[in-house]
Amino acid sequence: MKQTPPHIAILPGPGISHLIPFVELARRLVVHHELHVTCIIPCTPDDHPPSDATKAVLESLPKRNAHTIFLPPVNFDDLPNDTNPSRKNTLTMTRSLPSIHHVLKSLASSASTTALFVDPFGLDALDIAKELDISFYLFFPTNAMSLSLVLHLPKLDEIAASYDFMRDLPEPVKLPGCPPLRGGDLFASIQDRRTDTYKERVQFAKRIVSAGGIDGIIFNSFMDIEPDAIRALQERRIGGSVMPIYPVGPIVQTGSIGQINKDSECLTWLDNQPRGSVLYVSFGSGGTLSYDQVTELAFGLEMSGQRFIWVVKRPNNKFPNAAYLSHRPQGPFKPLDFLPHGFVERTKGRGLVVDFWAPQARVLGHSSTGGFLSHCGWSSTLESFLYGVPLIAWPLFAEQKLNAVLLVERLKVALRPKADEDGLIRRKEIACVVKALMEGTGEEGRIVRERTKALKDSTSKALDKDGSSARALSELASTLKTTASN
Numbered sequence: 001m002k003q004t005p006p007h008i009a010i011l012p013g014p015g016i017s018h019l020i021p022f023v024e025l026a027r028r029l030v031v032h033h034e035l036h037v038t039c040i041i042p043c044t045p046d047d048h049p050p051s052d053a054t055k056a057v058l059e060s061l062p063k064r065n066a067h068t069i070f071l072p073p074v075n076f077d078d079l080p081n082d083t084n085p086s087r088k089n090t091l092t093m094t095r096s097l098p099s100i101h102h103v104l105k106s107l108a109s110s111a112s113t114t115a116l117f118v119d120p121f122g123l124d125a126l127d128i129a130k131e132l133d134i135s136f137y138l139f140f141p142t143n144a145m146s147l148s149l150v151l152h153l154p155k156l157d158e159i160a161a162s163y164d165f166m167r168d169l170p171e172p173v174k175l176p177g178c179p180p181l182r183g184g185d186l187f188a189s190i191q192d193r194r195t196d197t198y199k200e201r202v203q204f205a206k207r208i209v210s211a212g213g214i215d216g217i218i219f220n221s222f223m224d225i226e227p228d229a230i231r232a233l234q235e236r237r238i239g240g241s242v243m244p245i246y247p248v249g250p251i252v253q254t255g256s257i258g259q260i261n262k263d264s265e266c267l268t269w270l271d272n273q274p275r276g277s278v279l280y281v282s283f284g285s286g287g288t289l290s291y292d293q294v295t296e297l298a299f300g301l302e303m304s305g306q307r308f309i310w311v312v313k314r315p316n317n318k319f320p321n322a323a324y325l326s327h328r329p330q331g332p333f334k335p336l337d338f339l340p341h342g343f344v345e346r347t348k349g350r351g352l353v354v355d356f357w358a359p360q361a362r363v364l365g366h367s368s369t370g371g372f373l374s375h376c377g378w379s380s381t382l383e384s385f386l387y388g389v390p391l392i393a394w395p396l397f398a399e400q401k402l403n404a405v406l407l408v409e410r411l412k413v414a415l416r417p418k419a420d421e422d423g424l425i426r427r428k429e430i431a432c433v434v435k436a437l438m439e440g441t442g443e444e445g446r447i448v449r450e451r452t453k454a455l456k457d458s459t460s461k462a463l464d465k466d467g468s469s470a471r472a473l474s475e476l477a478s479t480l481k482t483t484a485s486n
């Protein structure tokens with residue numbers, strides 16, 4: 001008799017950049033391992049009804065054996081207007097718990113759900129999974145170094161007890177198998193130890209370390225880029241026993257997410273540029289620069305004399321992640337409101353300014369693209385590895401400074417421009433780093449381009465049938481099948 005394939009539910013965190021790796025992970029489990037998946041999507045007030053980008057991501061799932069349930073949008077009417085987007089992230093998950101409970105209860109009875117895969121922001125759903133007797137897996141859509149820092153946080157909290165700010169730590173933080181991290185390079189959310197967010201993160205880490213009820217941790221990295229860090233995690237005992245970990249990366253978007261007309265504008269423009277000549281400039285789904293920094297970047301790109309596509313978001317002087325949960329442009333695009341006078345005209349022909357969103361995977365995969373100035377979001381980073389595009393590391397928030405350390409100091413696939421004392425990266429520095437990357441001049445530029453080429457091959461190999469990540473995913477799928485048949 002043929003067995004019914006296991007059914008799993010996935011619960012990504014809010015924001016398109018969390019949705020993308022979850023959906024891609026689900027897609028691979030459905031296509032390569034014949035699992036059935038239901039995606040439970042928490043909604044912020046801004047992403048209701050879902051944006052075209054959200055719908056496009058979900059459309060990459062096979063129609064058969066994959067379903068989507070949108071939760072009712074949470075209410076933020078009580079929050080001050082200037083609430084940090086990352087705080088809204090956490091609140092979206094906690095405020096969605098009653099609807100998550102409702103949906104999971106019905107899935108557990110109707111679809112015999114075996115397991116729940118949850119974004120770290122949704123750790124509180126662990127109690128629901130236990131009540132319903134469903135296995136619980138955390139999926140960190142980031143790397144081994146970030147996971148290792150989370151597991152180290154309870155101890156770090158004791159070490160840092162006499163400091164208000166992590167940036168003041170006198171010694172670098174040494175995580176097993178990782179490059180040493182200066183205090184200022186740790187997660188943005190734990191920099192100020194006096195905040196509620198810091199305390200929440202420590203509680204969250206303590207809950208993971210105690211490990212009660214977590215069946216495994218999945219993350220988006222692979223052996224070739226973090227061999228020692230992954231091995232250290234594999235050996236680490238959590239809650240008295242070795243916790244199964246699954247390095248299944250690179251899990252990145254495979255298609256184009258965007259709007260057809262805008263996509264073709266970008267890609268047609270690229271079609272007409274020389275091979276490897278264009279620098280793609282993007283700060284991810286939600287990264288924003290201050291007004292002054294936008295001005296410096298515009299002049300820096302202009303002074304570099306290089307070709308570029310710049311995905312521009314409205315500047316924000318308060319938050320580096322101001323556009324994080326917005327999913328779509330806020331009002332009509334008026335670049336003249338914030339780009340230097342005459343910039344668009346002066347760079348016409350060699351520069352393209354794009355409003356808010358570009359079909360990134362296709363831009364990076366295009367033969368005219370030769371460099372990526374990136375905020376070092378982990379998905380963007382993996383996409384640049386996969387397409388062999390060397391990077392300029394410009395981290396802004398979340399775990400991006402950690403990623404920059406990995407890219408610049410360990411993997412040597414990125415150049416990093418220096419900020420001056422007031423935190424601004426000036427136009428001359430930008431022009432100089434852009435030229436070094438795009439022309440491969442100087443020792444560092446040359447090394448970065450060579451190392452990127454080598455990494456492209458090992459990134460694809462991780463996904464080959466016998467690659468380390470494909471094997472980790474098969475192991476996970478067979479564990480789920482065994483659980484389902486018991």
Ligand code: UDP
Nearest residue numbers: 017284285286357358360361377378379380
């Ligand atoms: N992305 C895109 N077009 C854009 C900006 C982002 O397709 O204009 C995609 C990008 O390819 C990646 C994700 O959105 O898959 C961004 O994730 P990442 O982890 O790099 O950064 P975050 O948005 O979380 O800061």
